[in-house]
Amino acid sequence: MPKKTSLHFINEEHEHDHDVCIAEAMAKAEKVCQQRGQRFTTLRRRVFELVWVYHRPMGAYEVLELLQRDGRAAPPTVYRALDFLLEIGLVHRIASLNAYVGCIQPHQPHEGQFFICEACKSYAELDDSAINAAIADSAAAHGFSVRQHTVEVMGLCPSCQKKEEPSS
């Protein structure tokens, strides 16, 4: 049985209080940085916010465009901030999309598994023990020593499935 997690599949289209959602993420992020003695600078905070704004995987250059509304900014600025956030686990990179998402449970550096809706771009982050175990078992069976894993599942979230087949 997969661990039951409280999944979101929420993005801008879905109803929820964005401001609260972002504020919570921000508060957690703040704490994580403090605990690790890292500086949550204005820029890093802003990039973190921007990754969260649309509640979907964001390309680095998308974030850059948003950032540029505040003033001048160049790619390294965004990439450095993203790298920082990635390292301490505040955002994750979705390799198959070359995109970045805000971490739903920021605490310490960790990996997750991602379910990503190809229709509305909402996503859910899991840390499913059954998936982890299956990978670990398989690795063990083959004598492979795991350092890191990437699990990205593409498909349709519940609400987009309904839209796809409207009664047919």
Add this chain to the structure above:
Amino acid sequence: MPKKTSLHFINEEHEHDHDVCIAEAMAKAEKVCQQRGQRFTTLRRRVFELVWVYHRPMGAYEVLELLQRDGRAAPPTVYRALDFLLEIGLVHRIASLNAYVGCIQPHQPHEGQFFICEACKSYAELDDSAINAAIADSAAAHGFSVRQHTVEVMGLCPSCQKKEEPSS
């Protein structure tokens, strides 16, 4: 229990008969194309060979360089051939490396899971039923409908683990 597969973790460094290995892959590829009524042209055949040559994930531009030894060639040439091979399942793309690998069991379009050694770059392709099941179960539990999944596990293959800790 994960399905026991006969894993390779073989690359140029390891001992095995490359020519035979490639020839077998080529023969299977030929058959797959025939069955699907697709043309396995000289170019496609060559690109397929080149992906296999080093028995490790190959960047498109690496393949391009090799291809250029035969004569003039530009990026679209390689990408088109790779896209063709990807579509019919003769190669796979490793998203986290922006690289391509030859498929070990080409039959029909399919996904796999990949274990990739960060030291020697060898890789193993699996289709592990336990991993598949864990992902399917988790998706089902959350009402997510899966179209495609990416599972890429990075770490050390058995022989590189031994080299890393030489008796310590």
Add this chain to the structure above:
DNA sequence: TTTTGAAATGTTATAATATAACAAAAGCTT
């Protein structure tokens, strides 16, 4: 409070990966 050293950011240039658009060639089908 100034100095100073490390960390962060700015800036310019460029590397690496991938695709668009259109022209030419090759390979079937008649």
Add this chain to the structure above:
DNA sequence: AAGCTTTTGTTATATTATAACATTTCAAAA
């Protein structure tokens, strides 16, 4: 051989990411 489709060639450019070095910021020591 004509005409069609598929494949490949070619040029240009889009997209993603990093290198290298200059400047600024910030906190801690003097």
